[in-house]
Amino acid sequence: MSAQDNFQADSRVRLFHASLVWPLQLESLTDSDAEGRHWEIFESLEEAHPWQRVDDEFTDDPSNFKERHYREFIAFLPYVQQFLYGEGRSRRLSPDDPPGRSPLHVFRRKDIARLRLTLRKGQVPIELHIMHIDLYFFHDLDLVQLNLEVRGENLPLDTVRDILFRFGRAYPSGWEEGGEGLHNSYLAEWLDVDGKVVARSDTERRDKFLGFVCRHRSPCISEHWACLLRPLVLAHSDEPGNLRYRLIEFHRMPVMAYLAIDRPRALGHKDWVRIGLAATLHPDEPLPVNEPAVAEFEKRFCQDRFWTDSEAGPNTRFICTGNALTVVGDAAVPFFSDTELGVLAQFRHQYFLVFLIAHLHRASLLVFSEVLVDAVNDLNIRNDVSVRRFKRRIRANFETFLRFTHRYWFHELSERQHLQATFRMCSNHLHNDDLYDEVRDEIREMSLYLDSDSQRRQSNTVVRLTVITILGLIATVSTGYFGMNIIPFGDGTPHERLLHGVLATSVIVAFVLFAVSRSKRLSDFLEAVSDERLGITGKFRAFWSAMADRER
The missing domain is CATH 1.20.58 (Methane Monooxygenase Hydroxylase; Chain G, domain 1)
Incomplete structure (x- = not known):
């Protein structure tokens, strides 16, 4: 075994963060009895669920406004700042034109403290700390995004790769011979602050997923994800609820990963490929060296601006594949793990x-x-x-x-x-x-x-x-x-004049309705009359066709 292989076998991730960003389509409320927007209805049900509205991602108290808040704010251009944080506030503004709020509406739940993962059957469970669980609603969009961030410490690199591959799958892609879900964690459990199980995965229930797809032609998600999203309910499920969602894309959720490891420069090319493509590359399969994503890995997916062994660039490598963004750096560099001003703060x-x-x-x-x-x-x-x-x-x-x-x-x-x-x-x-x-x-x-x-x-x-x-x-x-008075309607009795008026009106209405019903063919007749090349016989035939019941 080479020195590099020994390093890979013994390497550990000193600090691990993973954030899921799962977009879901919300069914439109236009055809339902619910009044209001999605987040307004969601907020009105606060007594029935643990989600709470986050009014401001920052703070209204300047004494609690940290530098990381400031750095986050100024990192974006002004129009992006308005989108993320709302328009600028000023007491001098006219009361008739108050500052606009952000179109983002964030809800957070704090009743779940940890995630216990059993990656494979027979393995020892791993507990990850829940940093936060948020739901992002957006003004004018029938869309919600779930954000779940977990944290782990001192984990083997192979275990972290397995977590990235199996974590964040809404439903199993199949089943193993033993009945467990294919490519999923063997068991995922949400734990509250007292360590009690709030919900657990049920990917081993093969009949549930097969029956749901057979009946609804739509996939069913695992119970631990369904529990996390309630009172949002799956569109085709039998659960009652006005706020219903459906999947937009594949069952694999977009994921961000932060890995602080010892001596990252000792990793070889294959190690980097397996880390960067961990969400899609099975840990047990041989590396497909002939695939373009593997052969051109550094060119396609890596940003190495800070991949330098110096104080200005603290051995940090960014790997982005679209559905996954992975940041890997040296655990021995304090700036990389700094939660206020360092790379970790920027990552989060x-x-x-x-x-x-x-x-x-x-x-x-x-x-x-x-x-x-x-x-x-x-x-x-x-x-x-x-x-x-x-x-x-x-x-x-x-x-x-x-x-x-x-x-x-x-x-x-x-x-x-x-x-x-x-x-x-x-x-x-x-x-x-x-x-x-x-x-x-x-x-x-x-x-x-x-x-x-x-x-x-x-x-x-x-x-x-x-x-x-x-x-x-x-x-x-x-x-x-x-002359307008051809028939002297005014010489009769009132009843005769009324009768004459009704008859004349009926004849005129009938004539107008007949003309409207034949208007298309009468217009063709008028065009024929205006055609100088058409003779009298042709014009007469056009008139007969306009008056007849049959089409021309």
Whole structure:
């Protein structure tokens, strides 16, 4: 065994942080009886769940405002600051124009203190401390993001890789011969502050997952994740609740990882590949050296600006694959593990927000696309109610997309080069720009279709009005030439005059309705009359076709 292999076998992660950022689509409230927005309804149910509203991620007391808060704030450009923290506050502002609040609405639960993981059958459980569990709601978006951060200390590197591979899977991708879930942790348990089990995973219940997919054509999530999200309930489940969610993408949740290890420069190329691709690369499988992601690993996924053995760059390597952002550094460097001003503080605040925004962009665009697909699938052109509902949904989706573009869609987050480079790398791996262009074109096509359909209906109405106007013009000119009182209606008794009025009105209404019913064919006849190349016989045939019950 080589020295490098010995190092890999004995290497330990002195400090480990992992943050899940799981986006979920919320079902629209427009067709339900619930009143208010998603977070307002969620907040109104506070007596029935442990989630509590976080009014301000910072603090209103300047004496408690730390430097890490300040550094987090100034790391972003002003329009991103408004998105994350709301508009600037000032007492000199007009009361009629108060400062706008942030479109983020954060809820946090504190009843769960630890996560106990049994990675494989027969292994000793590992306990990780829960740093925080948050739900992020967004104004104007049918979207919520779950953020779960866990912390561990003095763990073997192989164990950390196994955690990153198995942790953060909503449901099993299959089952082993022994019945345990494939690629999942053998058992995951939420523990409260007293060490009691709040909920545990049930990935071994094969019949539950198979039956749910068979009945609903939608995946079912494991019980420990469902328990964590309540009172949000899965869209197709039988649980009651107005706030319902559905999965947007694959069952593997986006993850951020922070690893403080001894002598990271002693790691070889294969070790770095397994760390950077830990969420997708099975720990027991041979390294696929011929795959482009492995062969071009450093070029595609690594940022090595701070990968220098000096005080300015404390041996810190950033690895971003889109769905995973991993920060690895030297545990012996105090700045790397500093929770206030060091790399760990930046990882938990600045880089977390960068990762959250990148996945917010992708999830929002996928939700927009899903709404369009669902609207088209629900459309029945022979049903007027379905057509009107389709138009309302498309127009509402278009308006929301415009607000998303101006409120949430950024290309530049920060003037700090490394922060901006991380965001750009994450967005590129997620293909956010291509997805945005695709969704924008789809919404534009739908909008153009609605506009063209409205113009077609308006043109048909104009045709009918033109025909009625021409026929009315004939009657008006004729009666005007002979005088308006051809028939002396005023010479009879009141009953006779009333009867004459009713009969005349009935005849005129019948004539107008007949003209409207034949307006399209009458317009064709008028076009034939105006055609100088058409003879008298052709014009007469056009008139006969307009009067006949059959189409031309």
